[in-house]
Amino acid sequence: MIELKEQLDFDTYIRGFRKHLHHLFQEKYDFNALSLQRDLPAEFLEDILNKQPLAVAIPTLYGGRGVNVKECLSVLSAASYESLALSLMFGINIALFLEPLAKYGDAQVQEHVFRQFLEKNAMGGLMITEKAYGSDALNMKTAYQQVAESYHIKGEKHWQGLSGAADFWLVTARKFAANGDLSRDIDFFVTENAKPEQTIPMNHRYQNLGLYAIPYGINEIDILVPENQKLTPESTGIKLMLDTLHRSRLQFPGMGMGFLKRLLDESIKHCQNRLIAAVPLSQNDAVKYQLARIQMAFTICSGMCAFSVNTSGIENDLASMSVEANSLKALVTDLMQESAQMSLQLSGANGYRLDHYAGRAVVDSRPFQIFEGSNEMLYTQIAEGIFKLMKKSKENNLLNFLKTYKNSNFSADYFKKQLDINIENSFSQRDLVTIGRMIARTLCFQFVLQMDGFNPELVEITRQHIAMDLAMFTGQLNSNNQANPVLEYEDQADWSKFVD
Template identity: 45%
Template sequence: MNTYSSESTTIPYSTFLEEQQQQIKNWLQKEYRDRPHGVSPEVIKKILSKKPLSVSIPKQYGGRGGCIRESMGLLSTTAYESLPLSLLLGINMFLFLQPVAKYADKDIQKSVFKNFLESSHMGGLMLTEPDYGSDALNLKTSHSYGNNGYHIKGMKHWQGPTGLADYWLVASRKRLPSGELAADIDFFISDGNQAEQGIEVQEYYDNLGLFMIPYGLNKIDIVVPERQKLTSKGTGIKMMLDILHNSRLQFPGMAMGFLKRILDEAIQHCTQRKVGGKSLHLYDNIQYQLAKLQYAYTLCSAMCTRSCKISGMDKNASPHGLEANSMKALITDLMQESAQILLQLNGSKGFRFSSKAGMSILDSRPFQIFEGPNELLYNQIAETALREMKFRKILNVFEYLSQAPRTGKASGFFKNELDFTLYAEVPQRKMILLGKMIAKVVASEYLMELNNLGYNSQLIESAQSLLHVELAKVACAYHPPKLGQFTVDYQENSNWLSFP
């Protein structure tokens, strides 16, 4: 019999979501009056006491069942009030609770989920290392097996919430008898409630934005029982890809509420502000800026719909690298661009620390960096495409995309921009641009699918038009008359004061 259920885990979802939004709004408004640079851990615990994370806990353990639609809806609702808080919930849901539900020992699941529901515990993922940021396959944290369990040693940094999480998923590589590290990656649950599993925080970082979430440098020297190792039918690397891809596929959930808030703030400001005797929103260029915000909102809606179909607790996301990378990179670029538009529309009013526009720029910027810098993800998209093109002996980009599963329907919209041939090795900067173009074609298919569901056709048409404009810009950058070159000795004959 379930002993952890409560009203928040059994009430209708619409009621649950409304109550979560109201209590988050109330606590944050009260807290920000005294702490504009962040929210105290005590307030975070109070928010968690209302069991928002129950959406990512299976029903047999007292949660709401792990429905991906409910989880993304919660992220969106939270991000409308606070993007950092939405990220904090997302870290717990998709980088800890979901992997535990899929890969952890049943007894460990029972204990962890009980503590999350009854004691407002938190968790996170320790993957990134000081010297191997995006190079996860070469991480140096290692483990060896002994009588008491697995002894894990290493350094990790930029994990949220450093110092606040009760549990961590720690990525590590097995140390072989030769002293070398195994190629595969293993994951272990570290329970900070146990003395021998406590992780030492050596430094807290002064992060630029996302003040609610503490980040820092962590020293790992722990011993965990054998049953706290995650297990799967495949390799550890495939498990890692499932975890990361599932997480990246949830980025539109966080972006959804953020972009809606940006759009609402912009519309309110531009309809109330008068310049030259008329409302600001009546000016042509302002309408174009607002249209771009609506484009981001609409595209994000399409991504959320698609993500609910291919990700979740019951699905393996490791094969969905193209879509996971496309969603994460494209939507986080749009988050930053939208924040910049709102700041520009607000003028000097937006250039204040307390401004929603100003804070949105700071808080959304890291989204383009963590869980894979966007340039790296675009490059990976292009690399995947090039490998398939070579295997199928296709040189023309449009020909390839018109036959690929996730771009075949939409590629026709962009034939003029994509109808070019790849003959030689592609420079890295062009690989990134190629990846951006492919990601936009993937996104166009999402819009087509959303339109078929009966979504606002006017918003879809406008979004497709602006998406075409953005892809054309990237295509122009891909085919410049001559690439700019970096000069090491740039100071030679370059001091303007030397020229009369």
């Protein structure tokens, strides 16, 4: 058993950790120069991990801080204020490795792995995605079969964050059935790169557009792991995967929180100091709109964090919480990208530099709208999930249903006109995406309202912007846009033939 050490109270720890990161990123190292390089220098990363930020996701039984969601989100937020890439590294470790291991792992394996994290600054990740299947995880081809008291796993994964850098992985695979087919269920296995028979090499590295600190690539899997390194689901492996992915999506706001606060701080500072005809840029009405828009994102993200703390602990089964998990992930990542674009615009030409915070923010936040489920897919699932519940309750009006739904039962009243939509007719997929966007905003505004005593001016700014968004989405639905692309489009489409 790991010898337990007395932990600092968390408020003291997180204040010290924020100061430490500020010192590393803005004083000890030239992070503007580092941001243009692939990977974090080993010394730099060691300086960060020596503060044991990942201990927040390790049970106290093994020397950690206890897998407290508030602490996990606070660490993610502290990291994303300085670097979104660093926060994503932490997010991968916390939500996609340490938390599922703490919930479903064998005790002996837990003790060994957690010791490596606490004593040797180890890192871990999750391997699900395959080239041909992407979000279609249920059809993955990585397979395993039992060999004596071990499992032989063979296949290929790609776009796994920390490829070639993580010391441990959770690898997903399907079992070879007796007839040679692959089982429909999915299983999870802990692997350890330090052991030759479990090593997973990165055979090709991708030149990812942003998030330079994180290596991505193609991983060839042909390994042998002992029986106790297989996670034990409470029911099925598919539910284990849903529980894990939903918990991760519910904790995305932790990564968004510090990122949005930094964008807001940088944007306000610039607009107050930048003078146009002796008047601060912040006095321009269009600029006021943009700053308020970023404040809306900050406020919604705050409400999301509060909801996640009360919901996403490993003691809870999140397999069925798709509406809320998808709402948080899709909306916060859309707001992160939108806020980054606005911050860049407010920064003028300087914002377009890759070594400027806003420039990096635009590029680094963009993939958040894609990985762990593209946002269009998640918004579709939100709408379909709510429609299924409406059908079950024999309610055809979206507003009437949301007024009874537990996570929108008082926020829906703020947007009566926009949400008064009947669903008696079927909707196209593009309209489902739009309705999913509307539902996500309604739910997340309720999370803001539930923060009793939160800054009322920020709440009112958020209400006005959500009302505006919902009105815009209602207009999209009413426009009845059915335009489809013309794939053979070049016929009669050369402009030069239509002028003299």
